[in-house]
Amino acid sequence: MRNNKEEKYLFKIFSICSVVTLLIIVLGTLLVYQMNDHKNTLVEVFANEQQMEVTRLAEEAEQLLADAVAEDKNTFKIAETKVIDEIIKTQVNSHNQYIFFYDREGVLFEKDASTTQKYQDKSINALFDKWRYEGGQDLEAAEQLMNQGISGTATVIKQSDKGKEVLAWTFLNAGEAQYIIGIATLETYMLTTLRIPQHFTRIYMLGTFIALGIVVLSILFSIYIFDAAKKANGFKNEIKNKNLQIEKFSTQINAMQQVTQTASIYDLASGVYNREFFDNLMTKLNIETFLPLTFIRISLTSSSDTDESVLSEEILKDVAKLVGEKSRKSDIVARLNQNELVLVMLQADKELAQKFIDDVKEAFNLRDNxxxxxxLSMATQNQEDESIWETLEKTINKTYQEETYKEMGQFSGYSA
Known part of the structure; x- marks a missing residue:
């Protein structure tokens, strides 16, 4: 039985942990998805803005090339040098963001002088092959567009140790020559400029706090379940112990009944316990297990004006039998004196005692007596520190009060 309870409790805890874990995973996945989607949107917006800037530079370069060729009437080399010196080098060219300038033959300018020298005279295809050799990735789309003469944007990795770069380029024409001018920006630099890492950090912290809150709440709920299960188990054990005590007491009563058959503790006239046995039994009842205790005093009087002592033993025996039939097996019936009986109801409140009184009155009135x-008068003991004898005495006082009211013509008690 205990193993089944432990298994049920462990199953509840496991269910809570599983639900919490699944909830955190779902929320975490949703959060990461939304953040990546937000980042991709920002990269796309930044690339479009970069494309607009490239278009502006292309217009300036195209005009400069046209003016240089018209002025010098010379080769495009001088015009290309002017574009590099007067337009490209005047822009910001750093490790994080730089401008590149190609023609169909190869690289004219890339980031700075050293990088330009490294890739100089390489064709577009040779340049992309060089980047692949250096660990580049996602280069195919940009290479295909450039070979087809299409302007556009792409996110590529040129070198494995530098991370992703956002490219934006456009084509420009000067006479029969065709050029490519573009801007490359490290994605990490772009995100830092837009303060995306700080924003993501705050979101991650918020998500962490929410996850911790869910974990704490689940732990508190588990503790609550454990405490509730513990209290319920303790309550069941308490009830079980009380039932065992009652069974033990009933066993003792049965044993005493067997003994009393030879000790003559029954009242011969009424067939219930006599006063001596009742007094001895009362010393064993004043424990918390049997509370509340309700005492019901049954007093018999003659319906005539003669003395009460004229009541026959048959009437007393008949009433005792009636009380025994209406009472419970655990109740105790005894004869207090010549014309009085007492019923002790274990674990019985006033409502249960009142029902017994009403049943006895109804049954008595149906008989030809x-x-x-x-x-009938009753008194209930609810506290262990109260005296049984004082509670029993209260029933005498109530009977006396009923008698007084009767003499004054105001009786409204339990007389039948």
Missing amino acids: REACIK
Whole structure:
């Protein structure tokens, strides 16, 4: 039984942990997806803006090439040098962002003098092959567009140790010559400029706090389940112990009943316990297990004006039998004196005792008992520190009060 309870508790904890883990995974995946989508959108917007800047530079370069050729009437080499010196080198060219300038024959300018010298006189295809050799990735789309003479944007990795670069380029014509001018920006530099890492860090921190909050709440909920299960188990054990005590007490009563058959502890006239046994039994009842205790005093009086002592033993025995039939097996019935019985109800409140009184009154009235009247009064003990005898005494006082009211013509008690 205990193993089944532990298995149920562990299953609940496992279910909570599984749900929490799944929830965190789903939220984390959604968060990462949204952040990557946001980053890709920003890269696309930045590339389009970069494309607009490239178009502006291309227009200036195309005009300069046309003016240089018209002025010098010379080869394009001088015009190309002017474009590099007067346009490209005046722009910001750094490790993070730079301008490139190609013609159909090869590289005219790339980032700076040393890089230009490294790739000088390489054709477009040879340049892309060089980048692939140096660990470049995602180069195919940009290479295909450039070979087809199409302007555009692309995100590539030229060298494995430098990360992704956002490229934007356009074509320009000067006479029969065709050139490519473009801007390359490291993606990490672009994101830093837009303060994306700081923004993502705050989102990650917020997500972490939310995940921790969910974990803490799940832990608190698990503790609550454990505490509730522990209390429920303790309550069940308490009920079980009380039932065992009641069974033990009932066993003791049965044993005492067997003993009393030879010890003559029954009242011969009424068939219930006598006063001596009742007094001895009361010392064993004052424990918390049997609370609340309710005492019901059954007083018999003659319906005539004669003395109460004229009541026959048959009437007393008949009433005792009636009380025994209406009471529970765990209740105790005893004869207090000549014309009085007492019923002790274990673990019975006033409502249960009142029902017993009503049942006895109804059954008594249905019988042809013109010789006697019956009065019932009750008192309940709820606390262990109260005295049983004081509680029993209260039933006498209530009976006396009923008698007084009757003499004054105001009786409204339990007389039948």
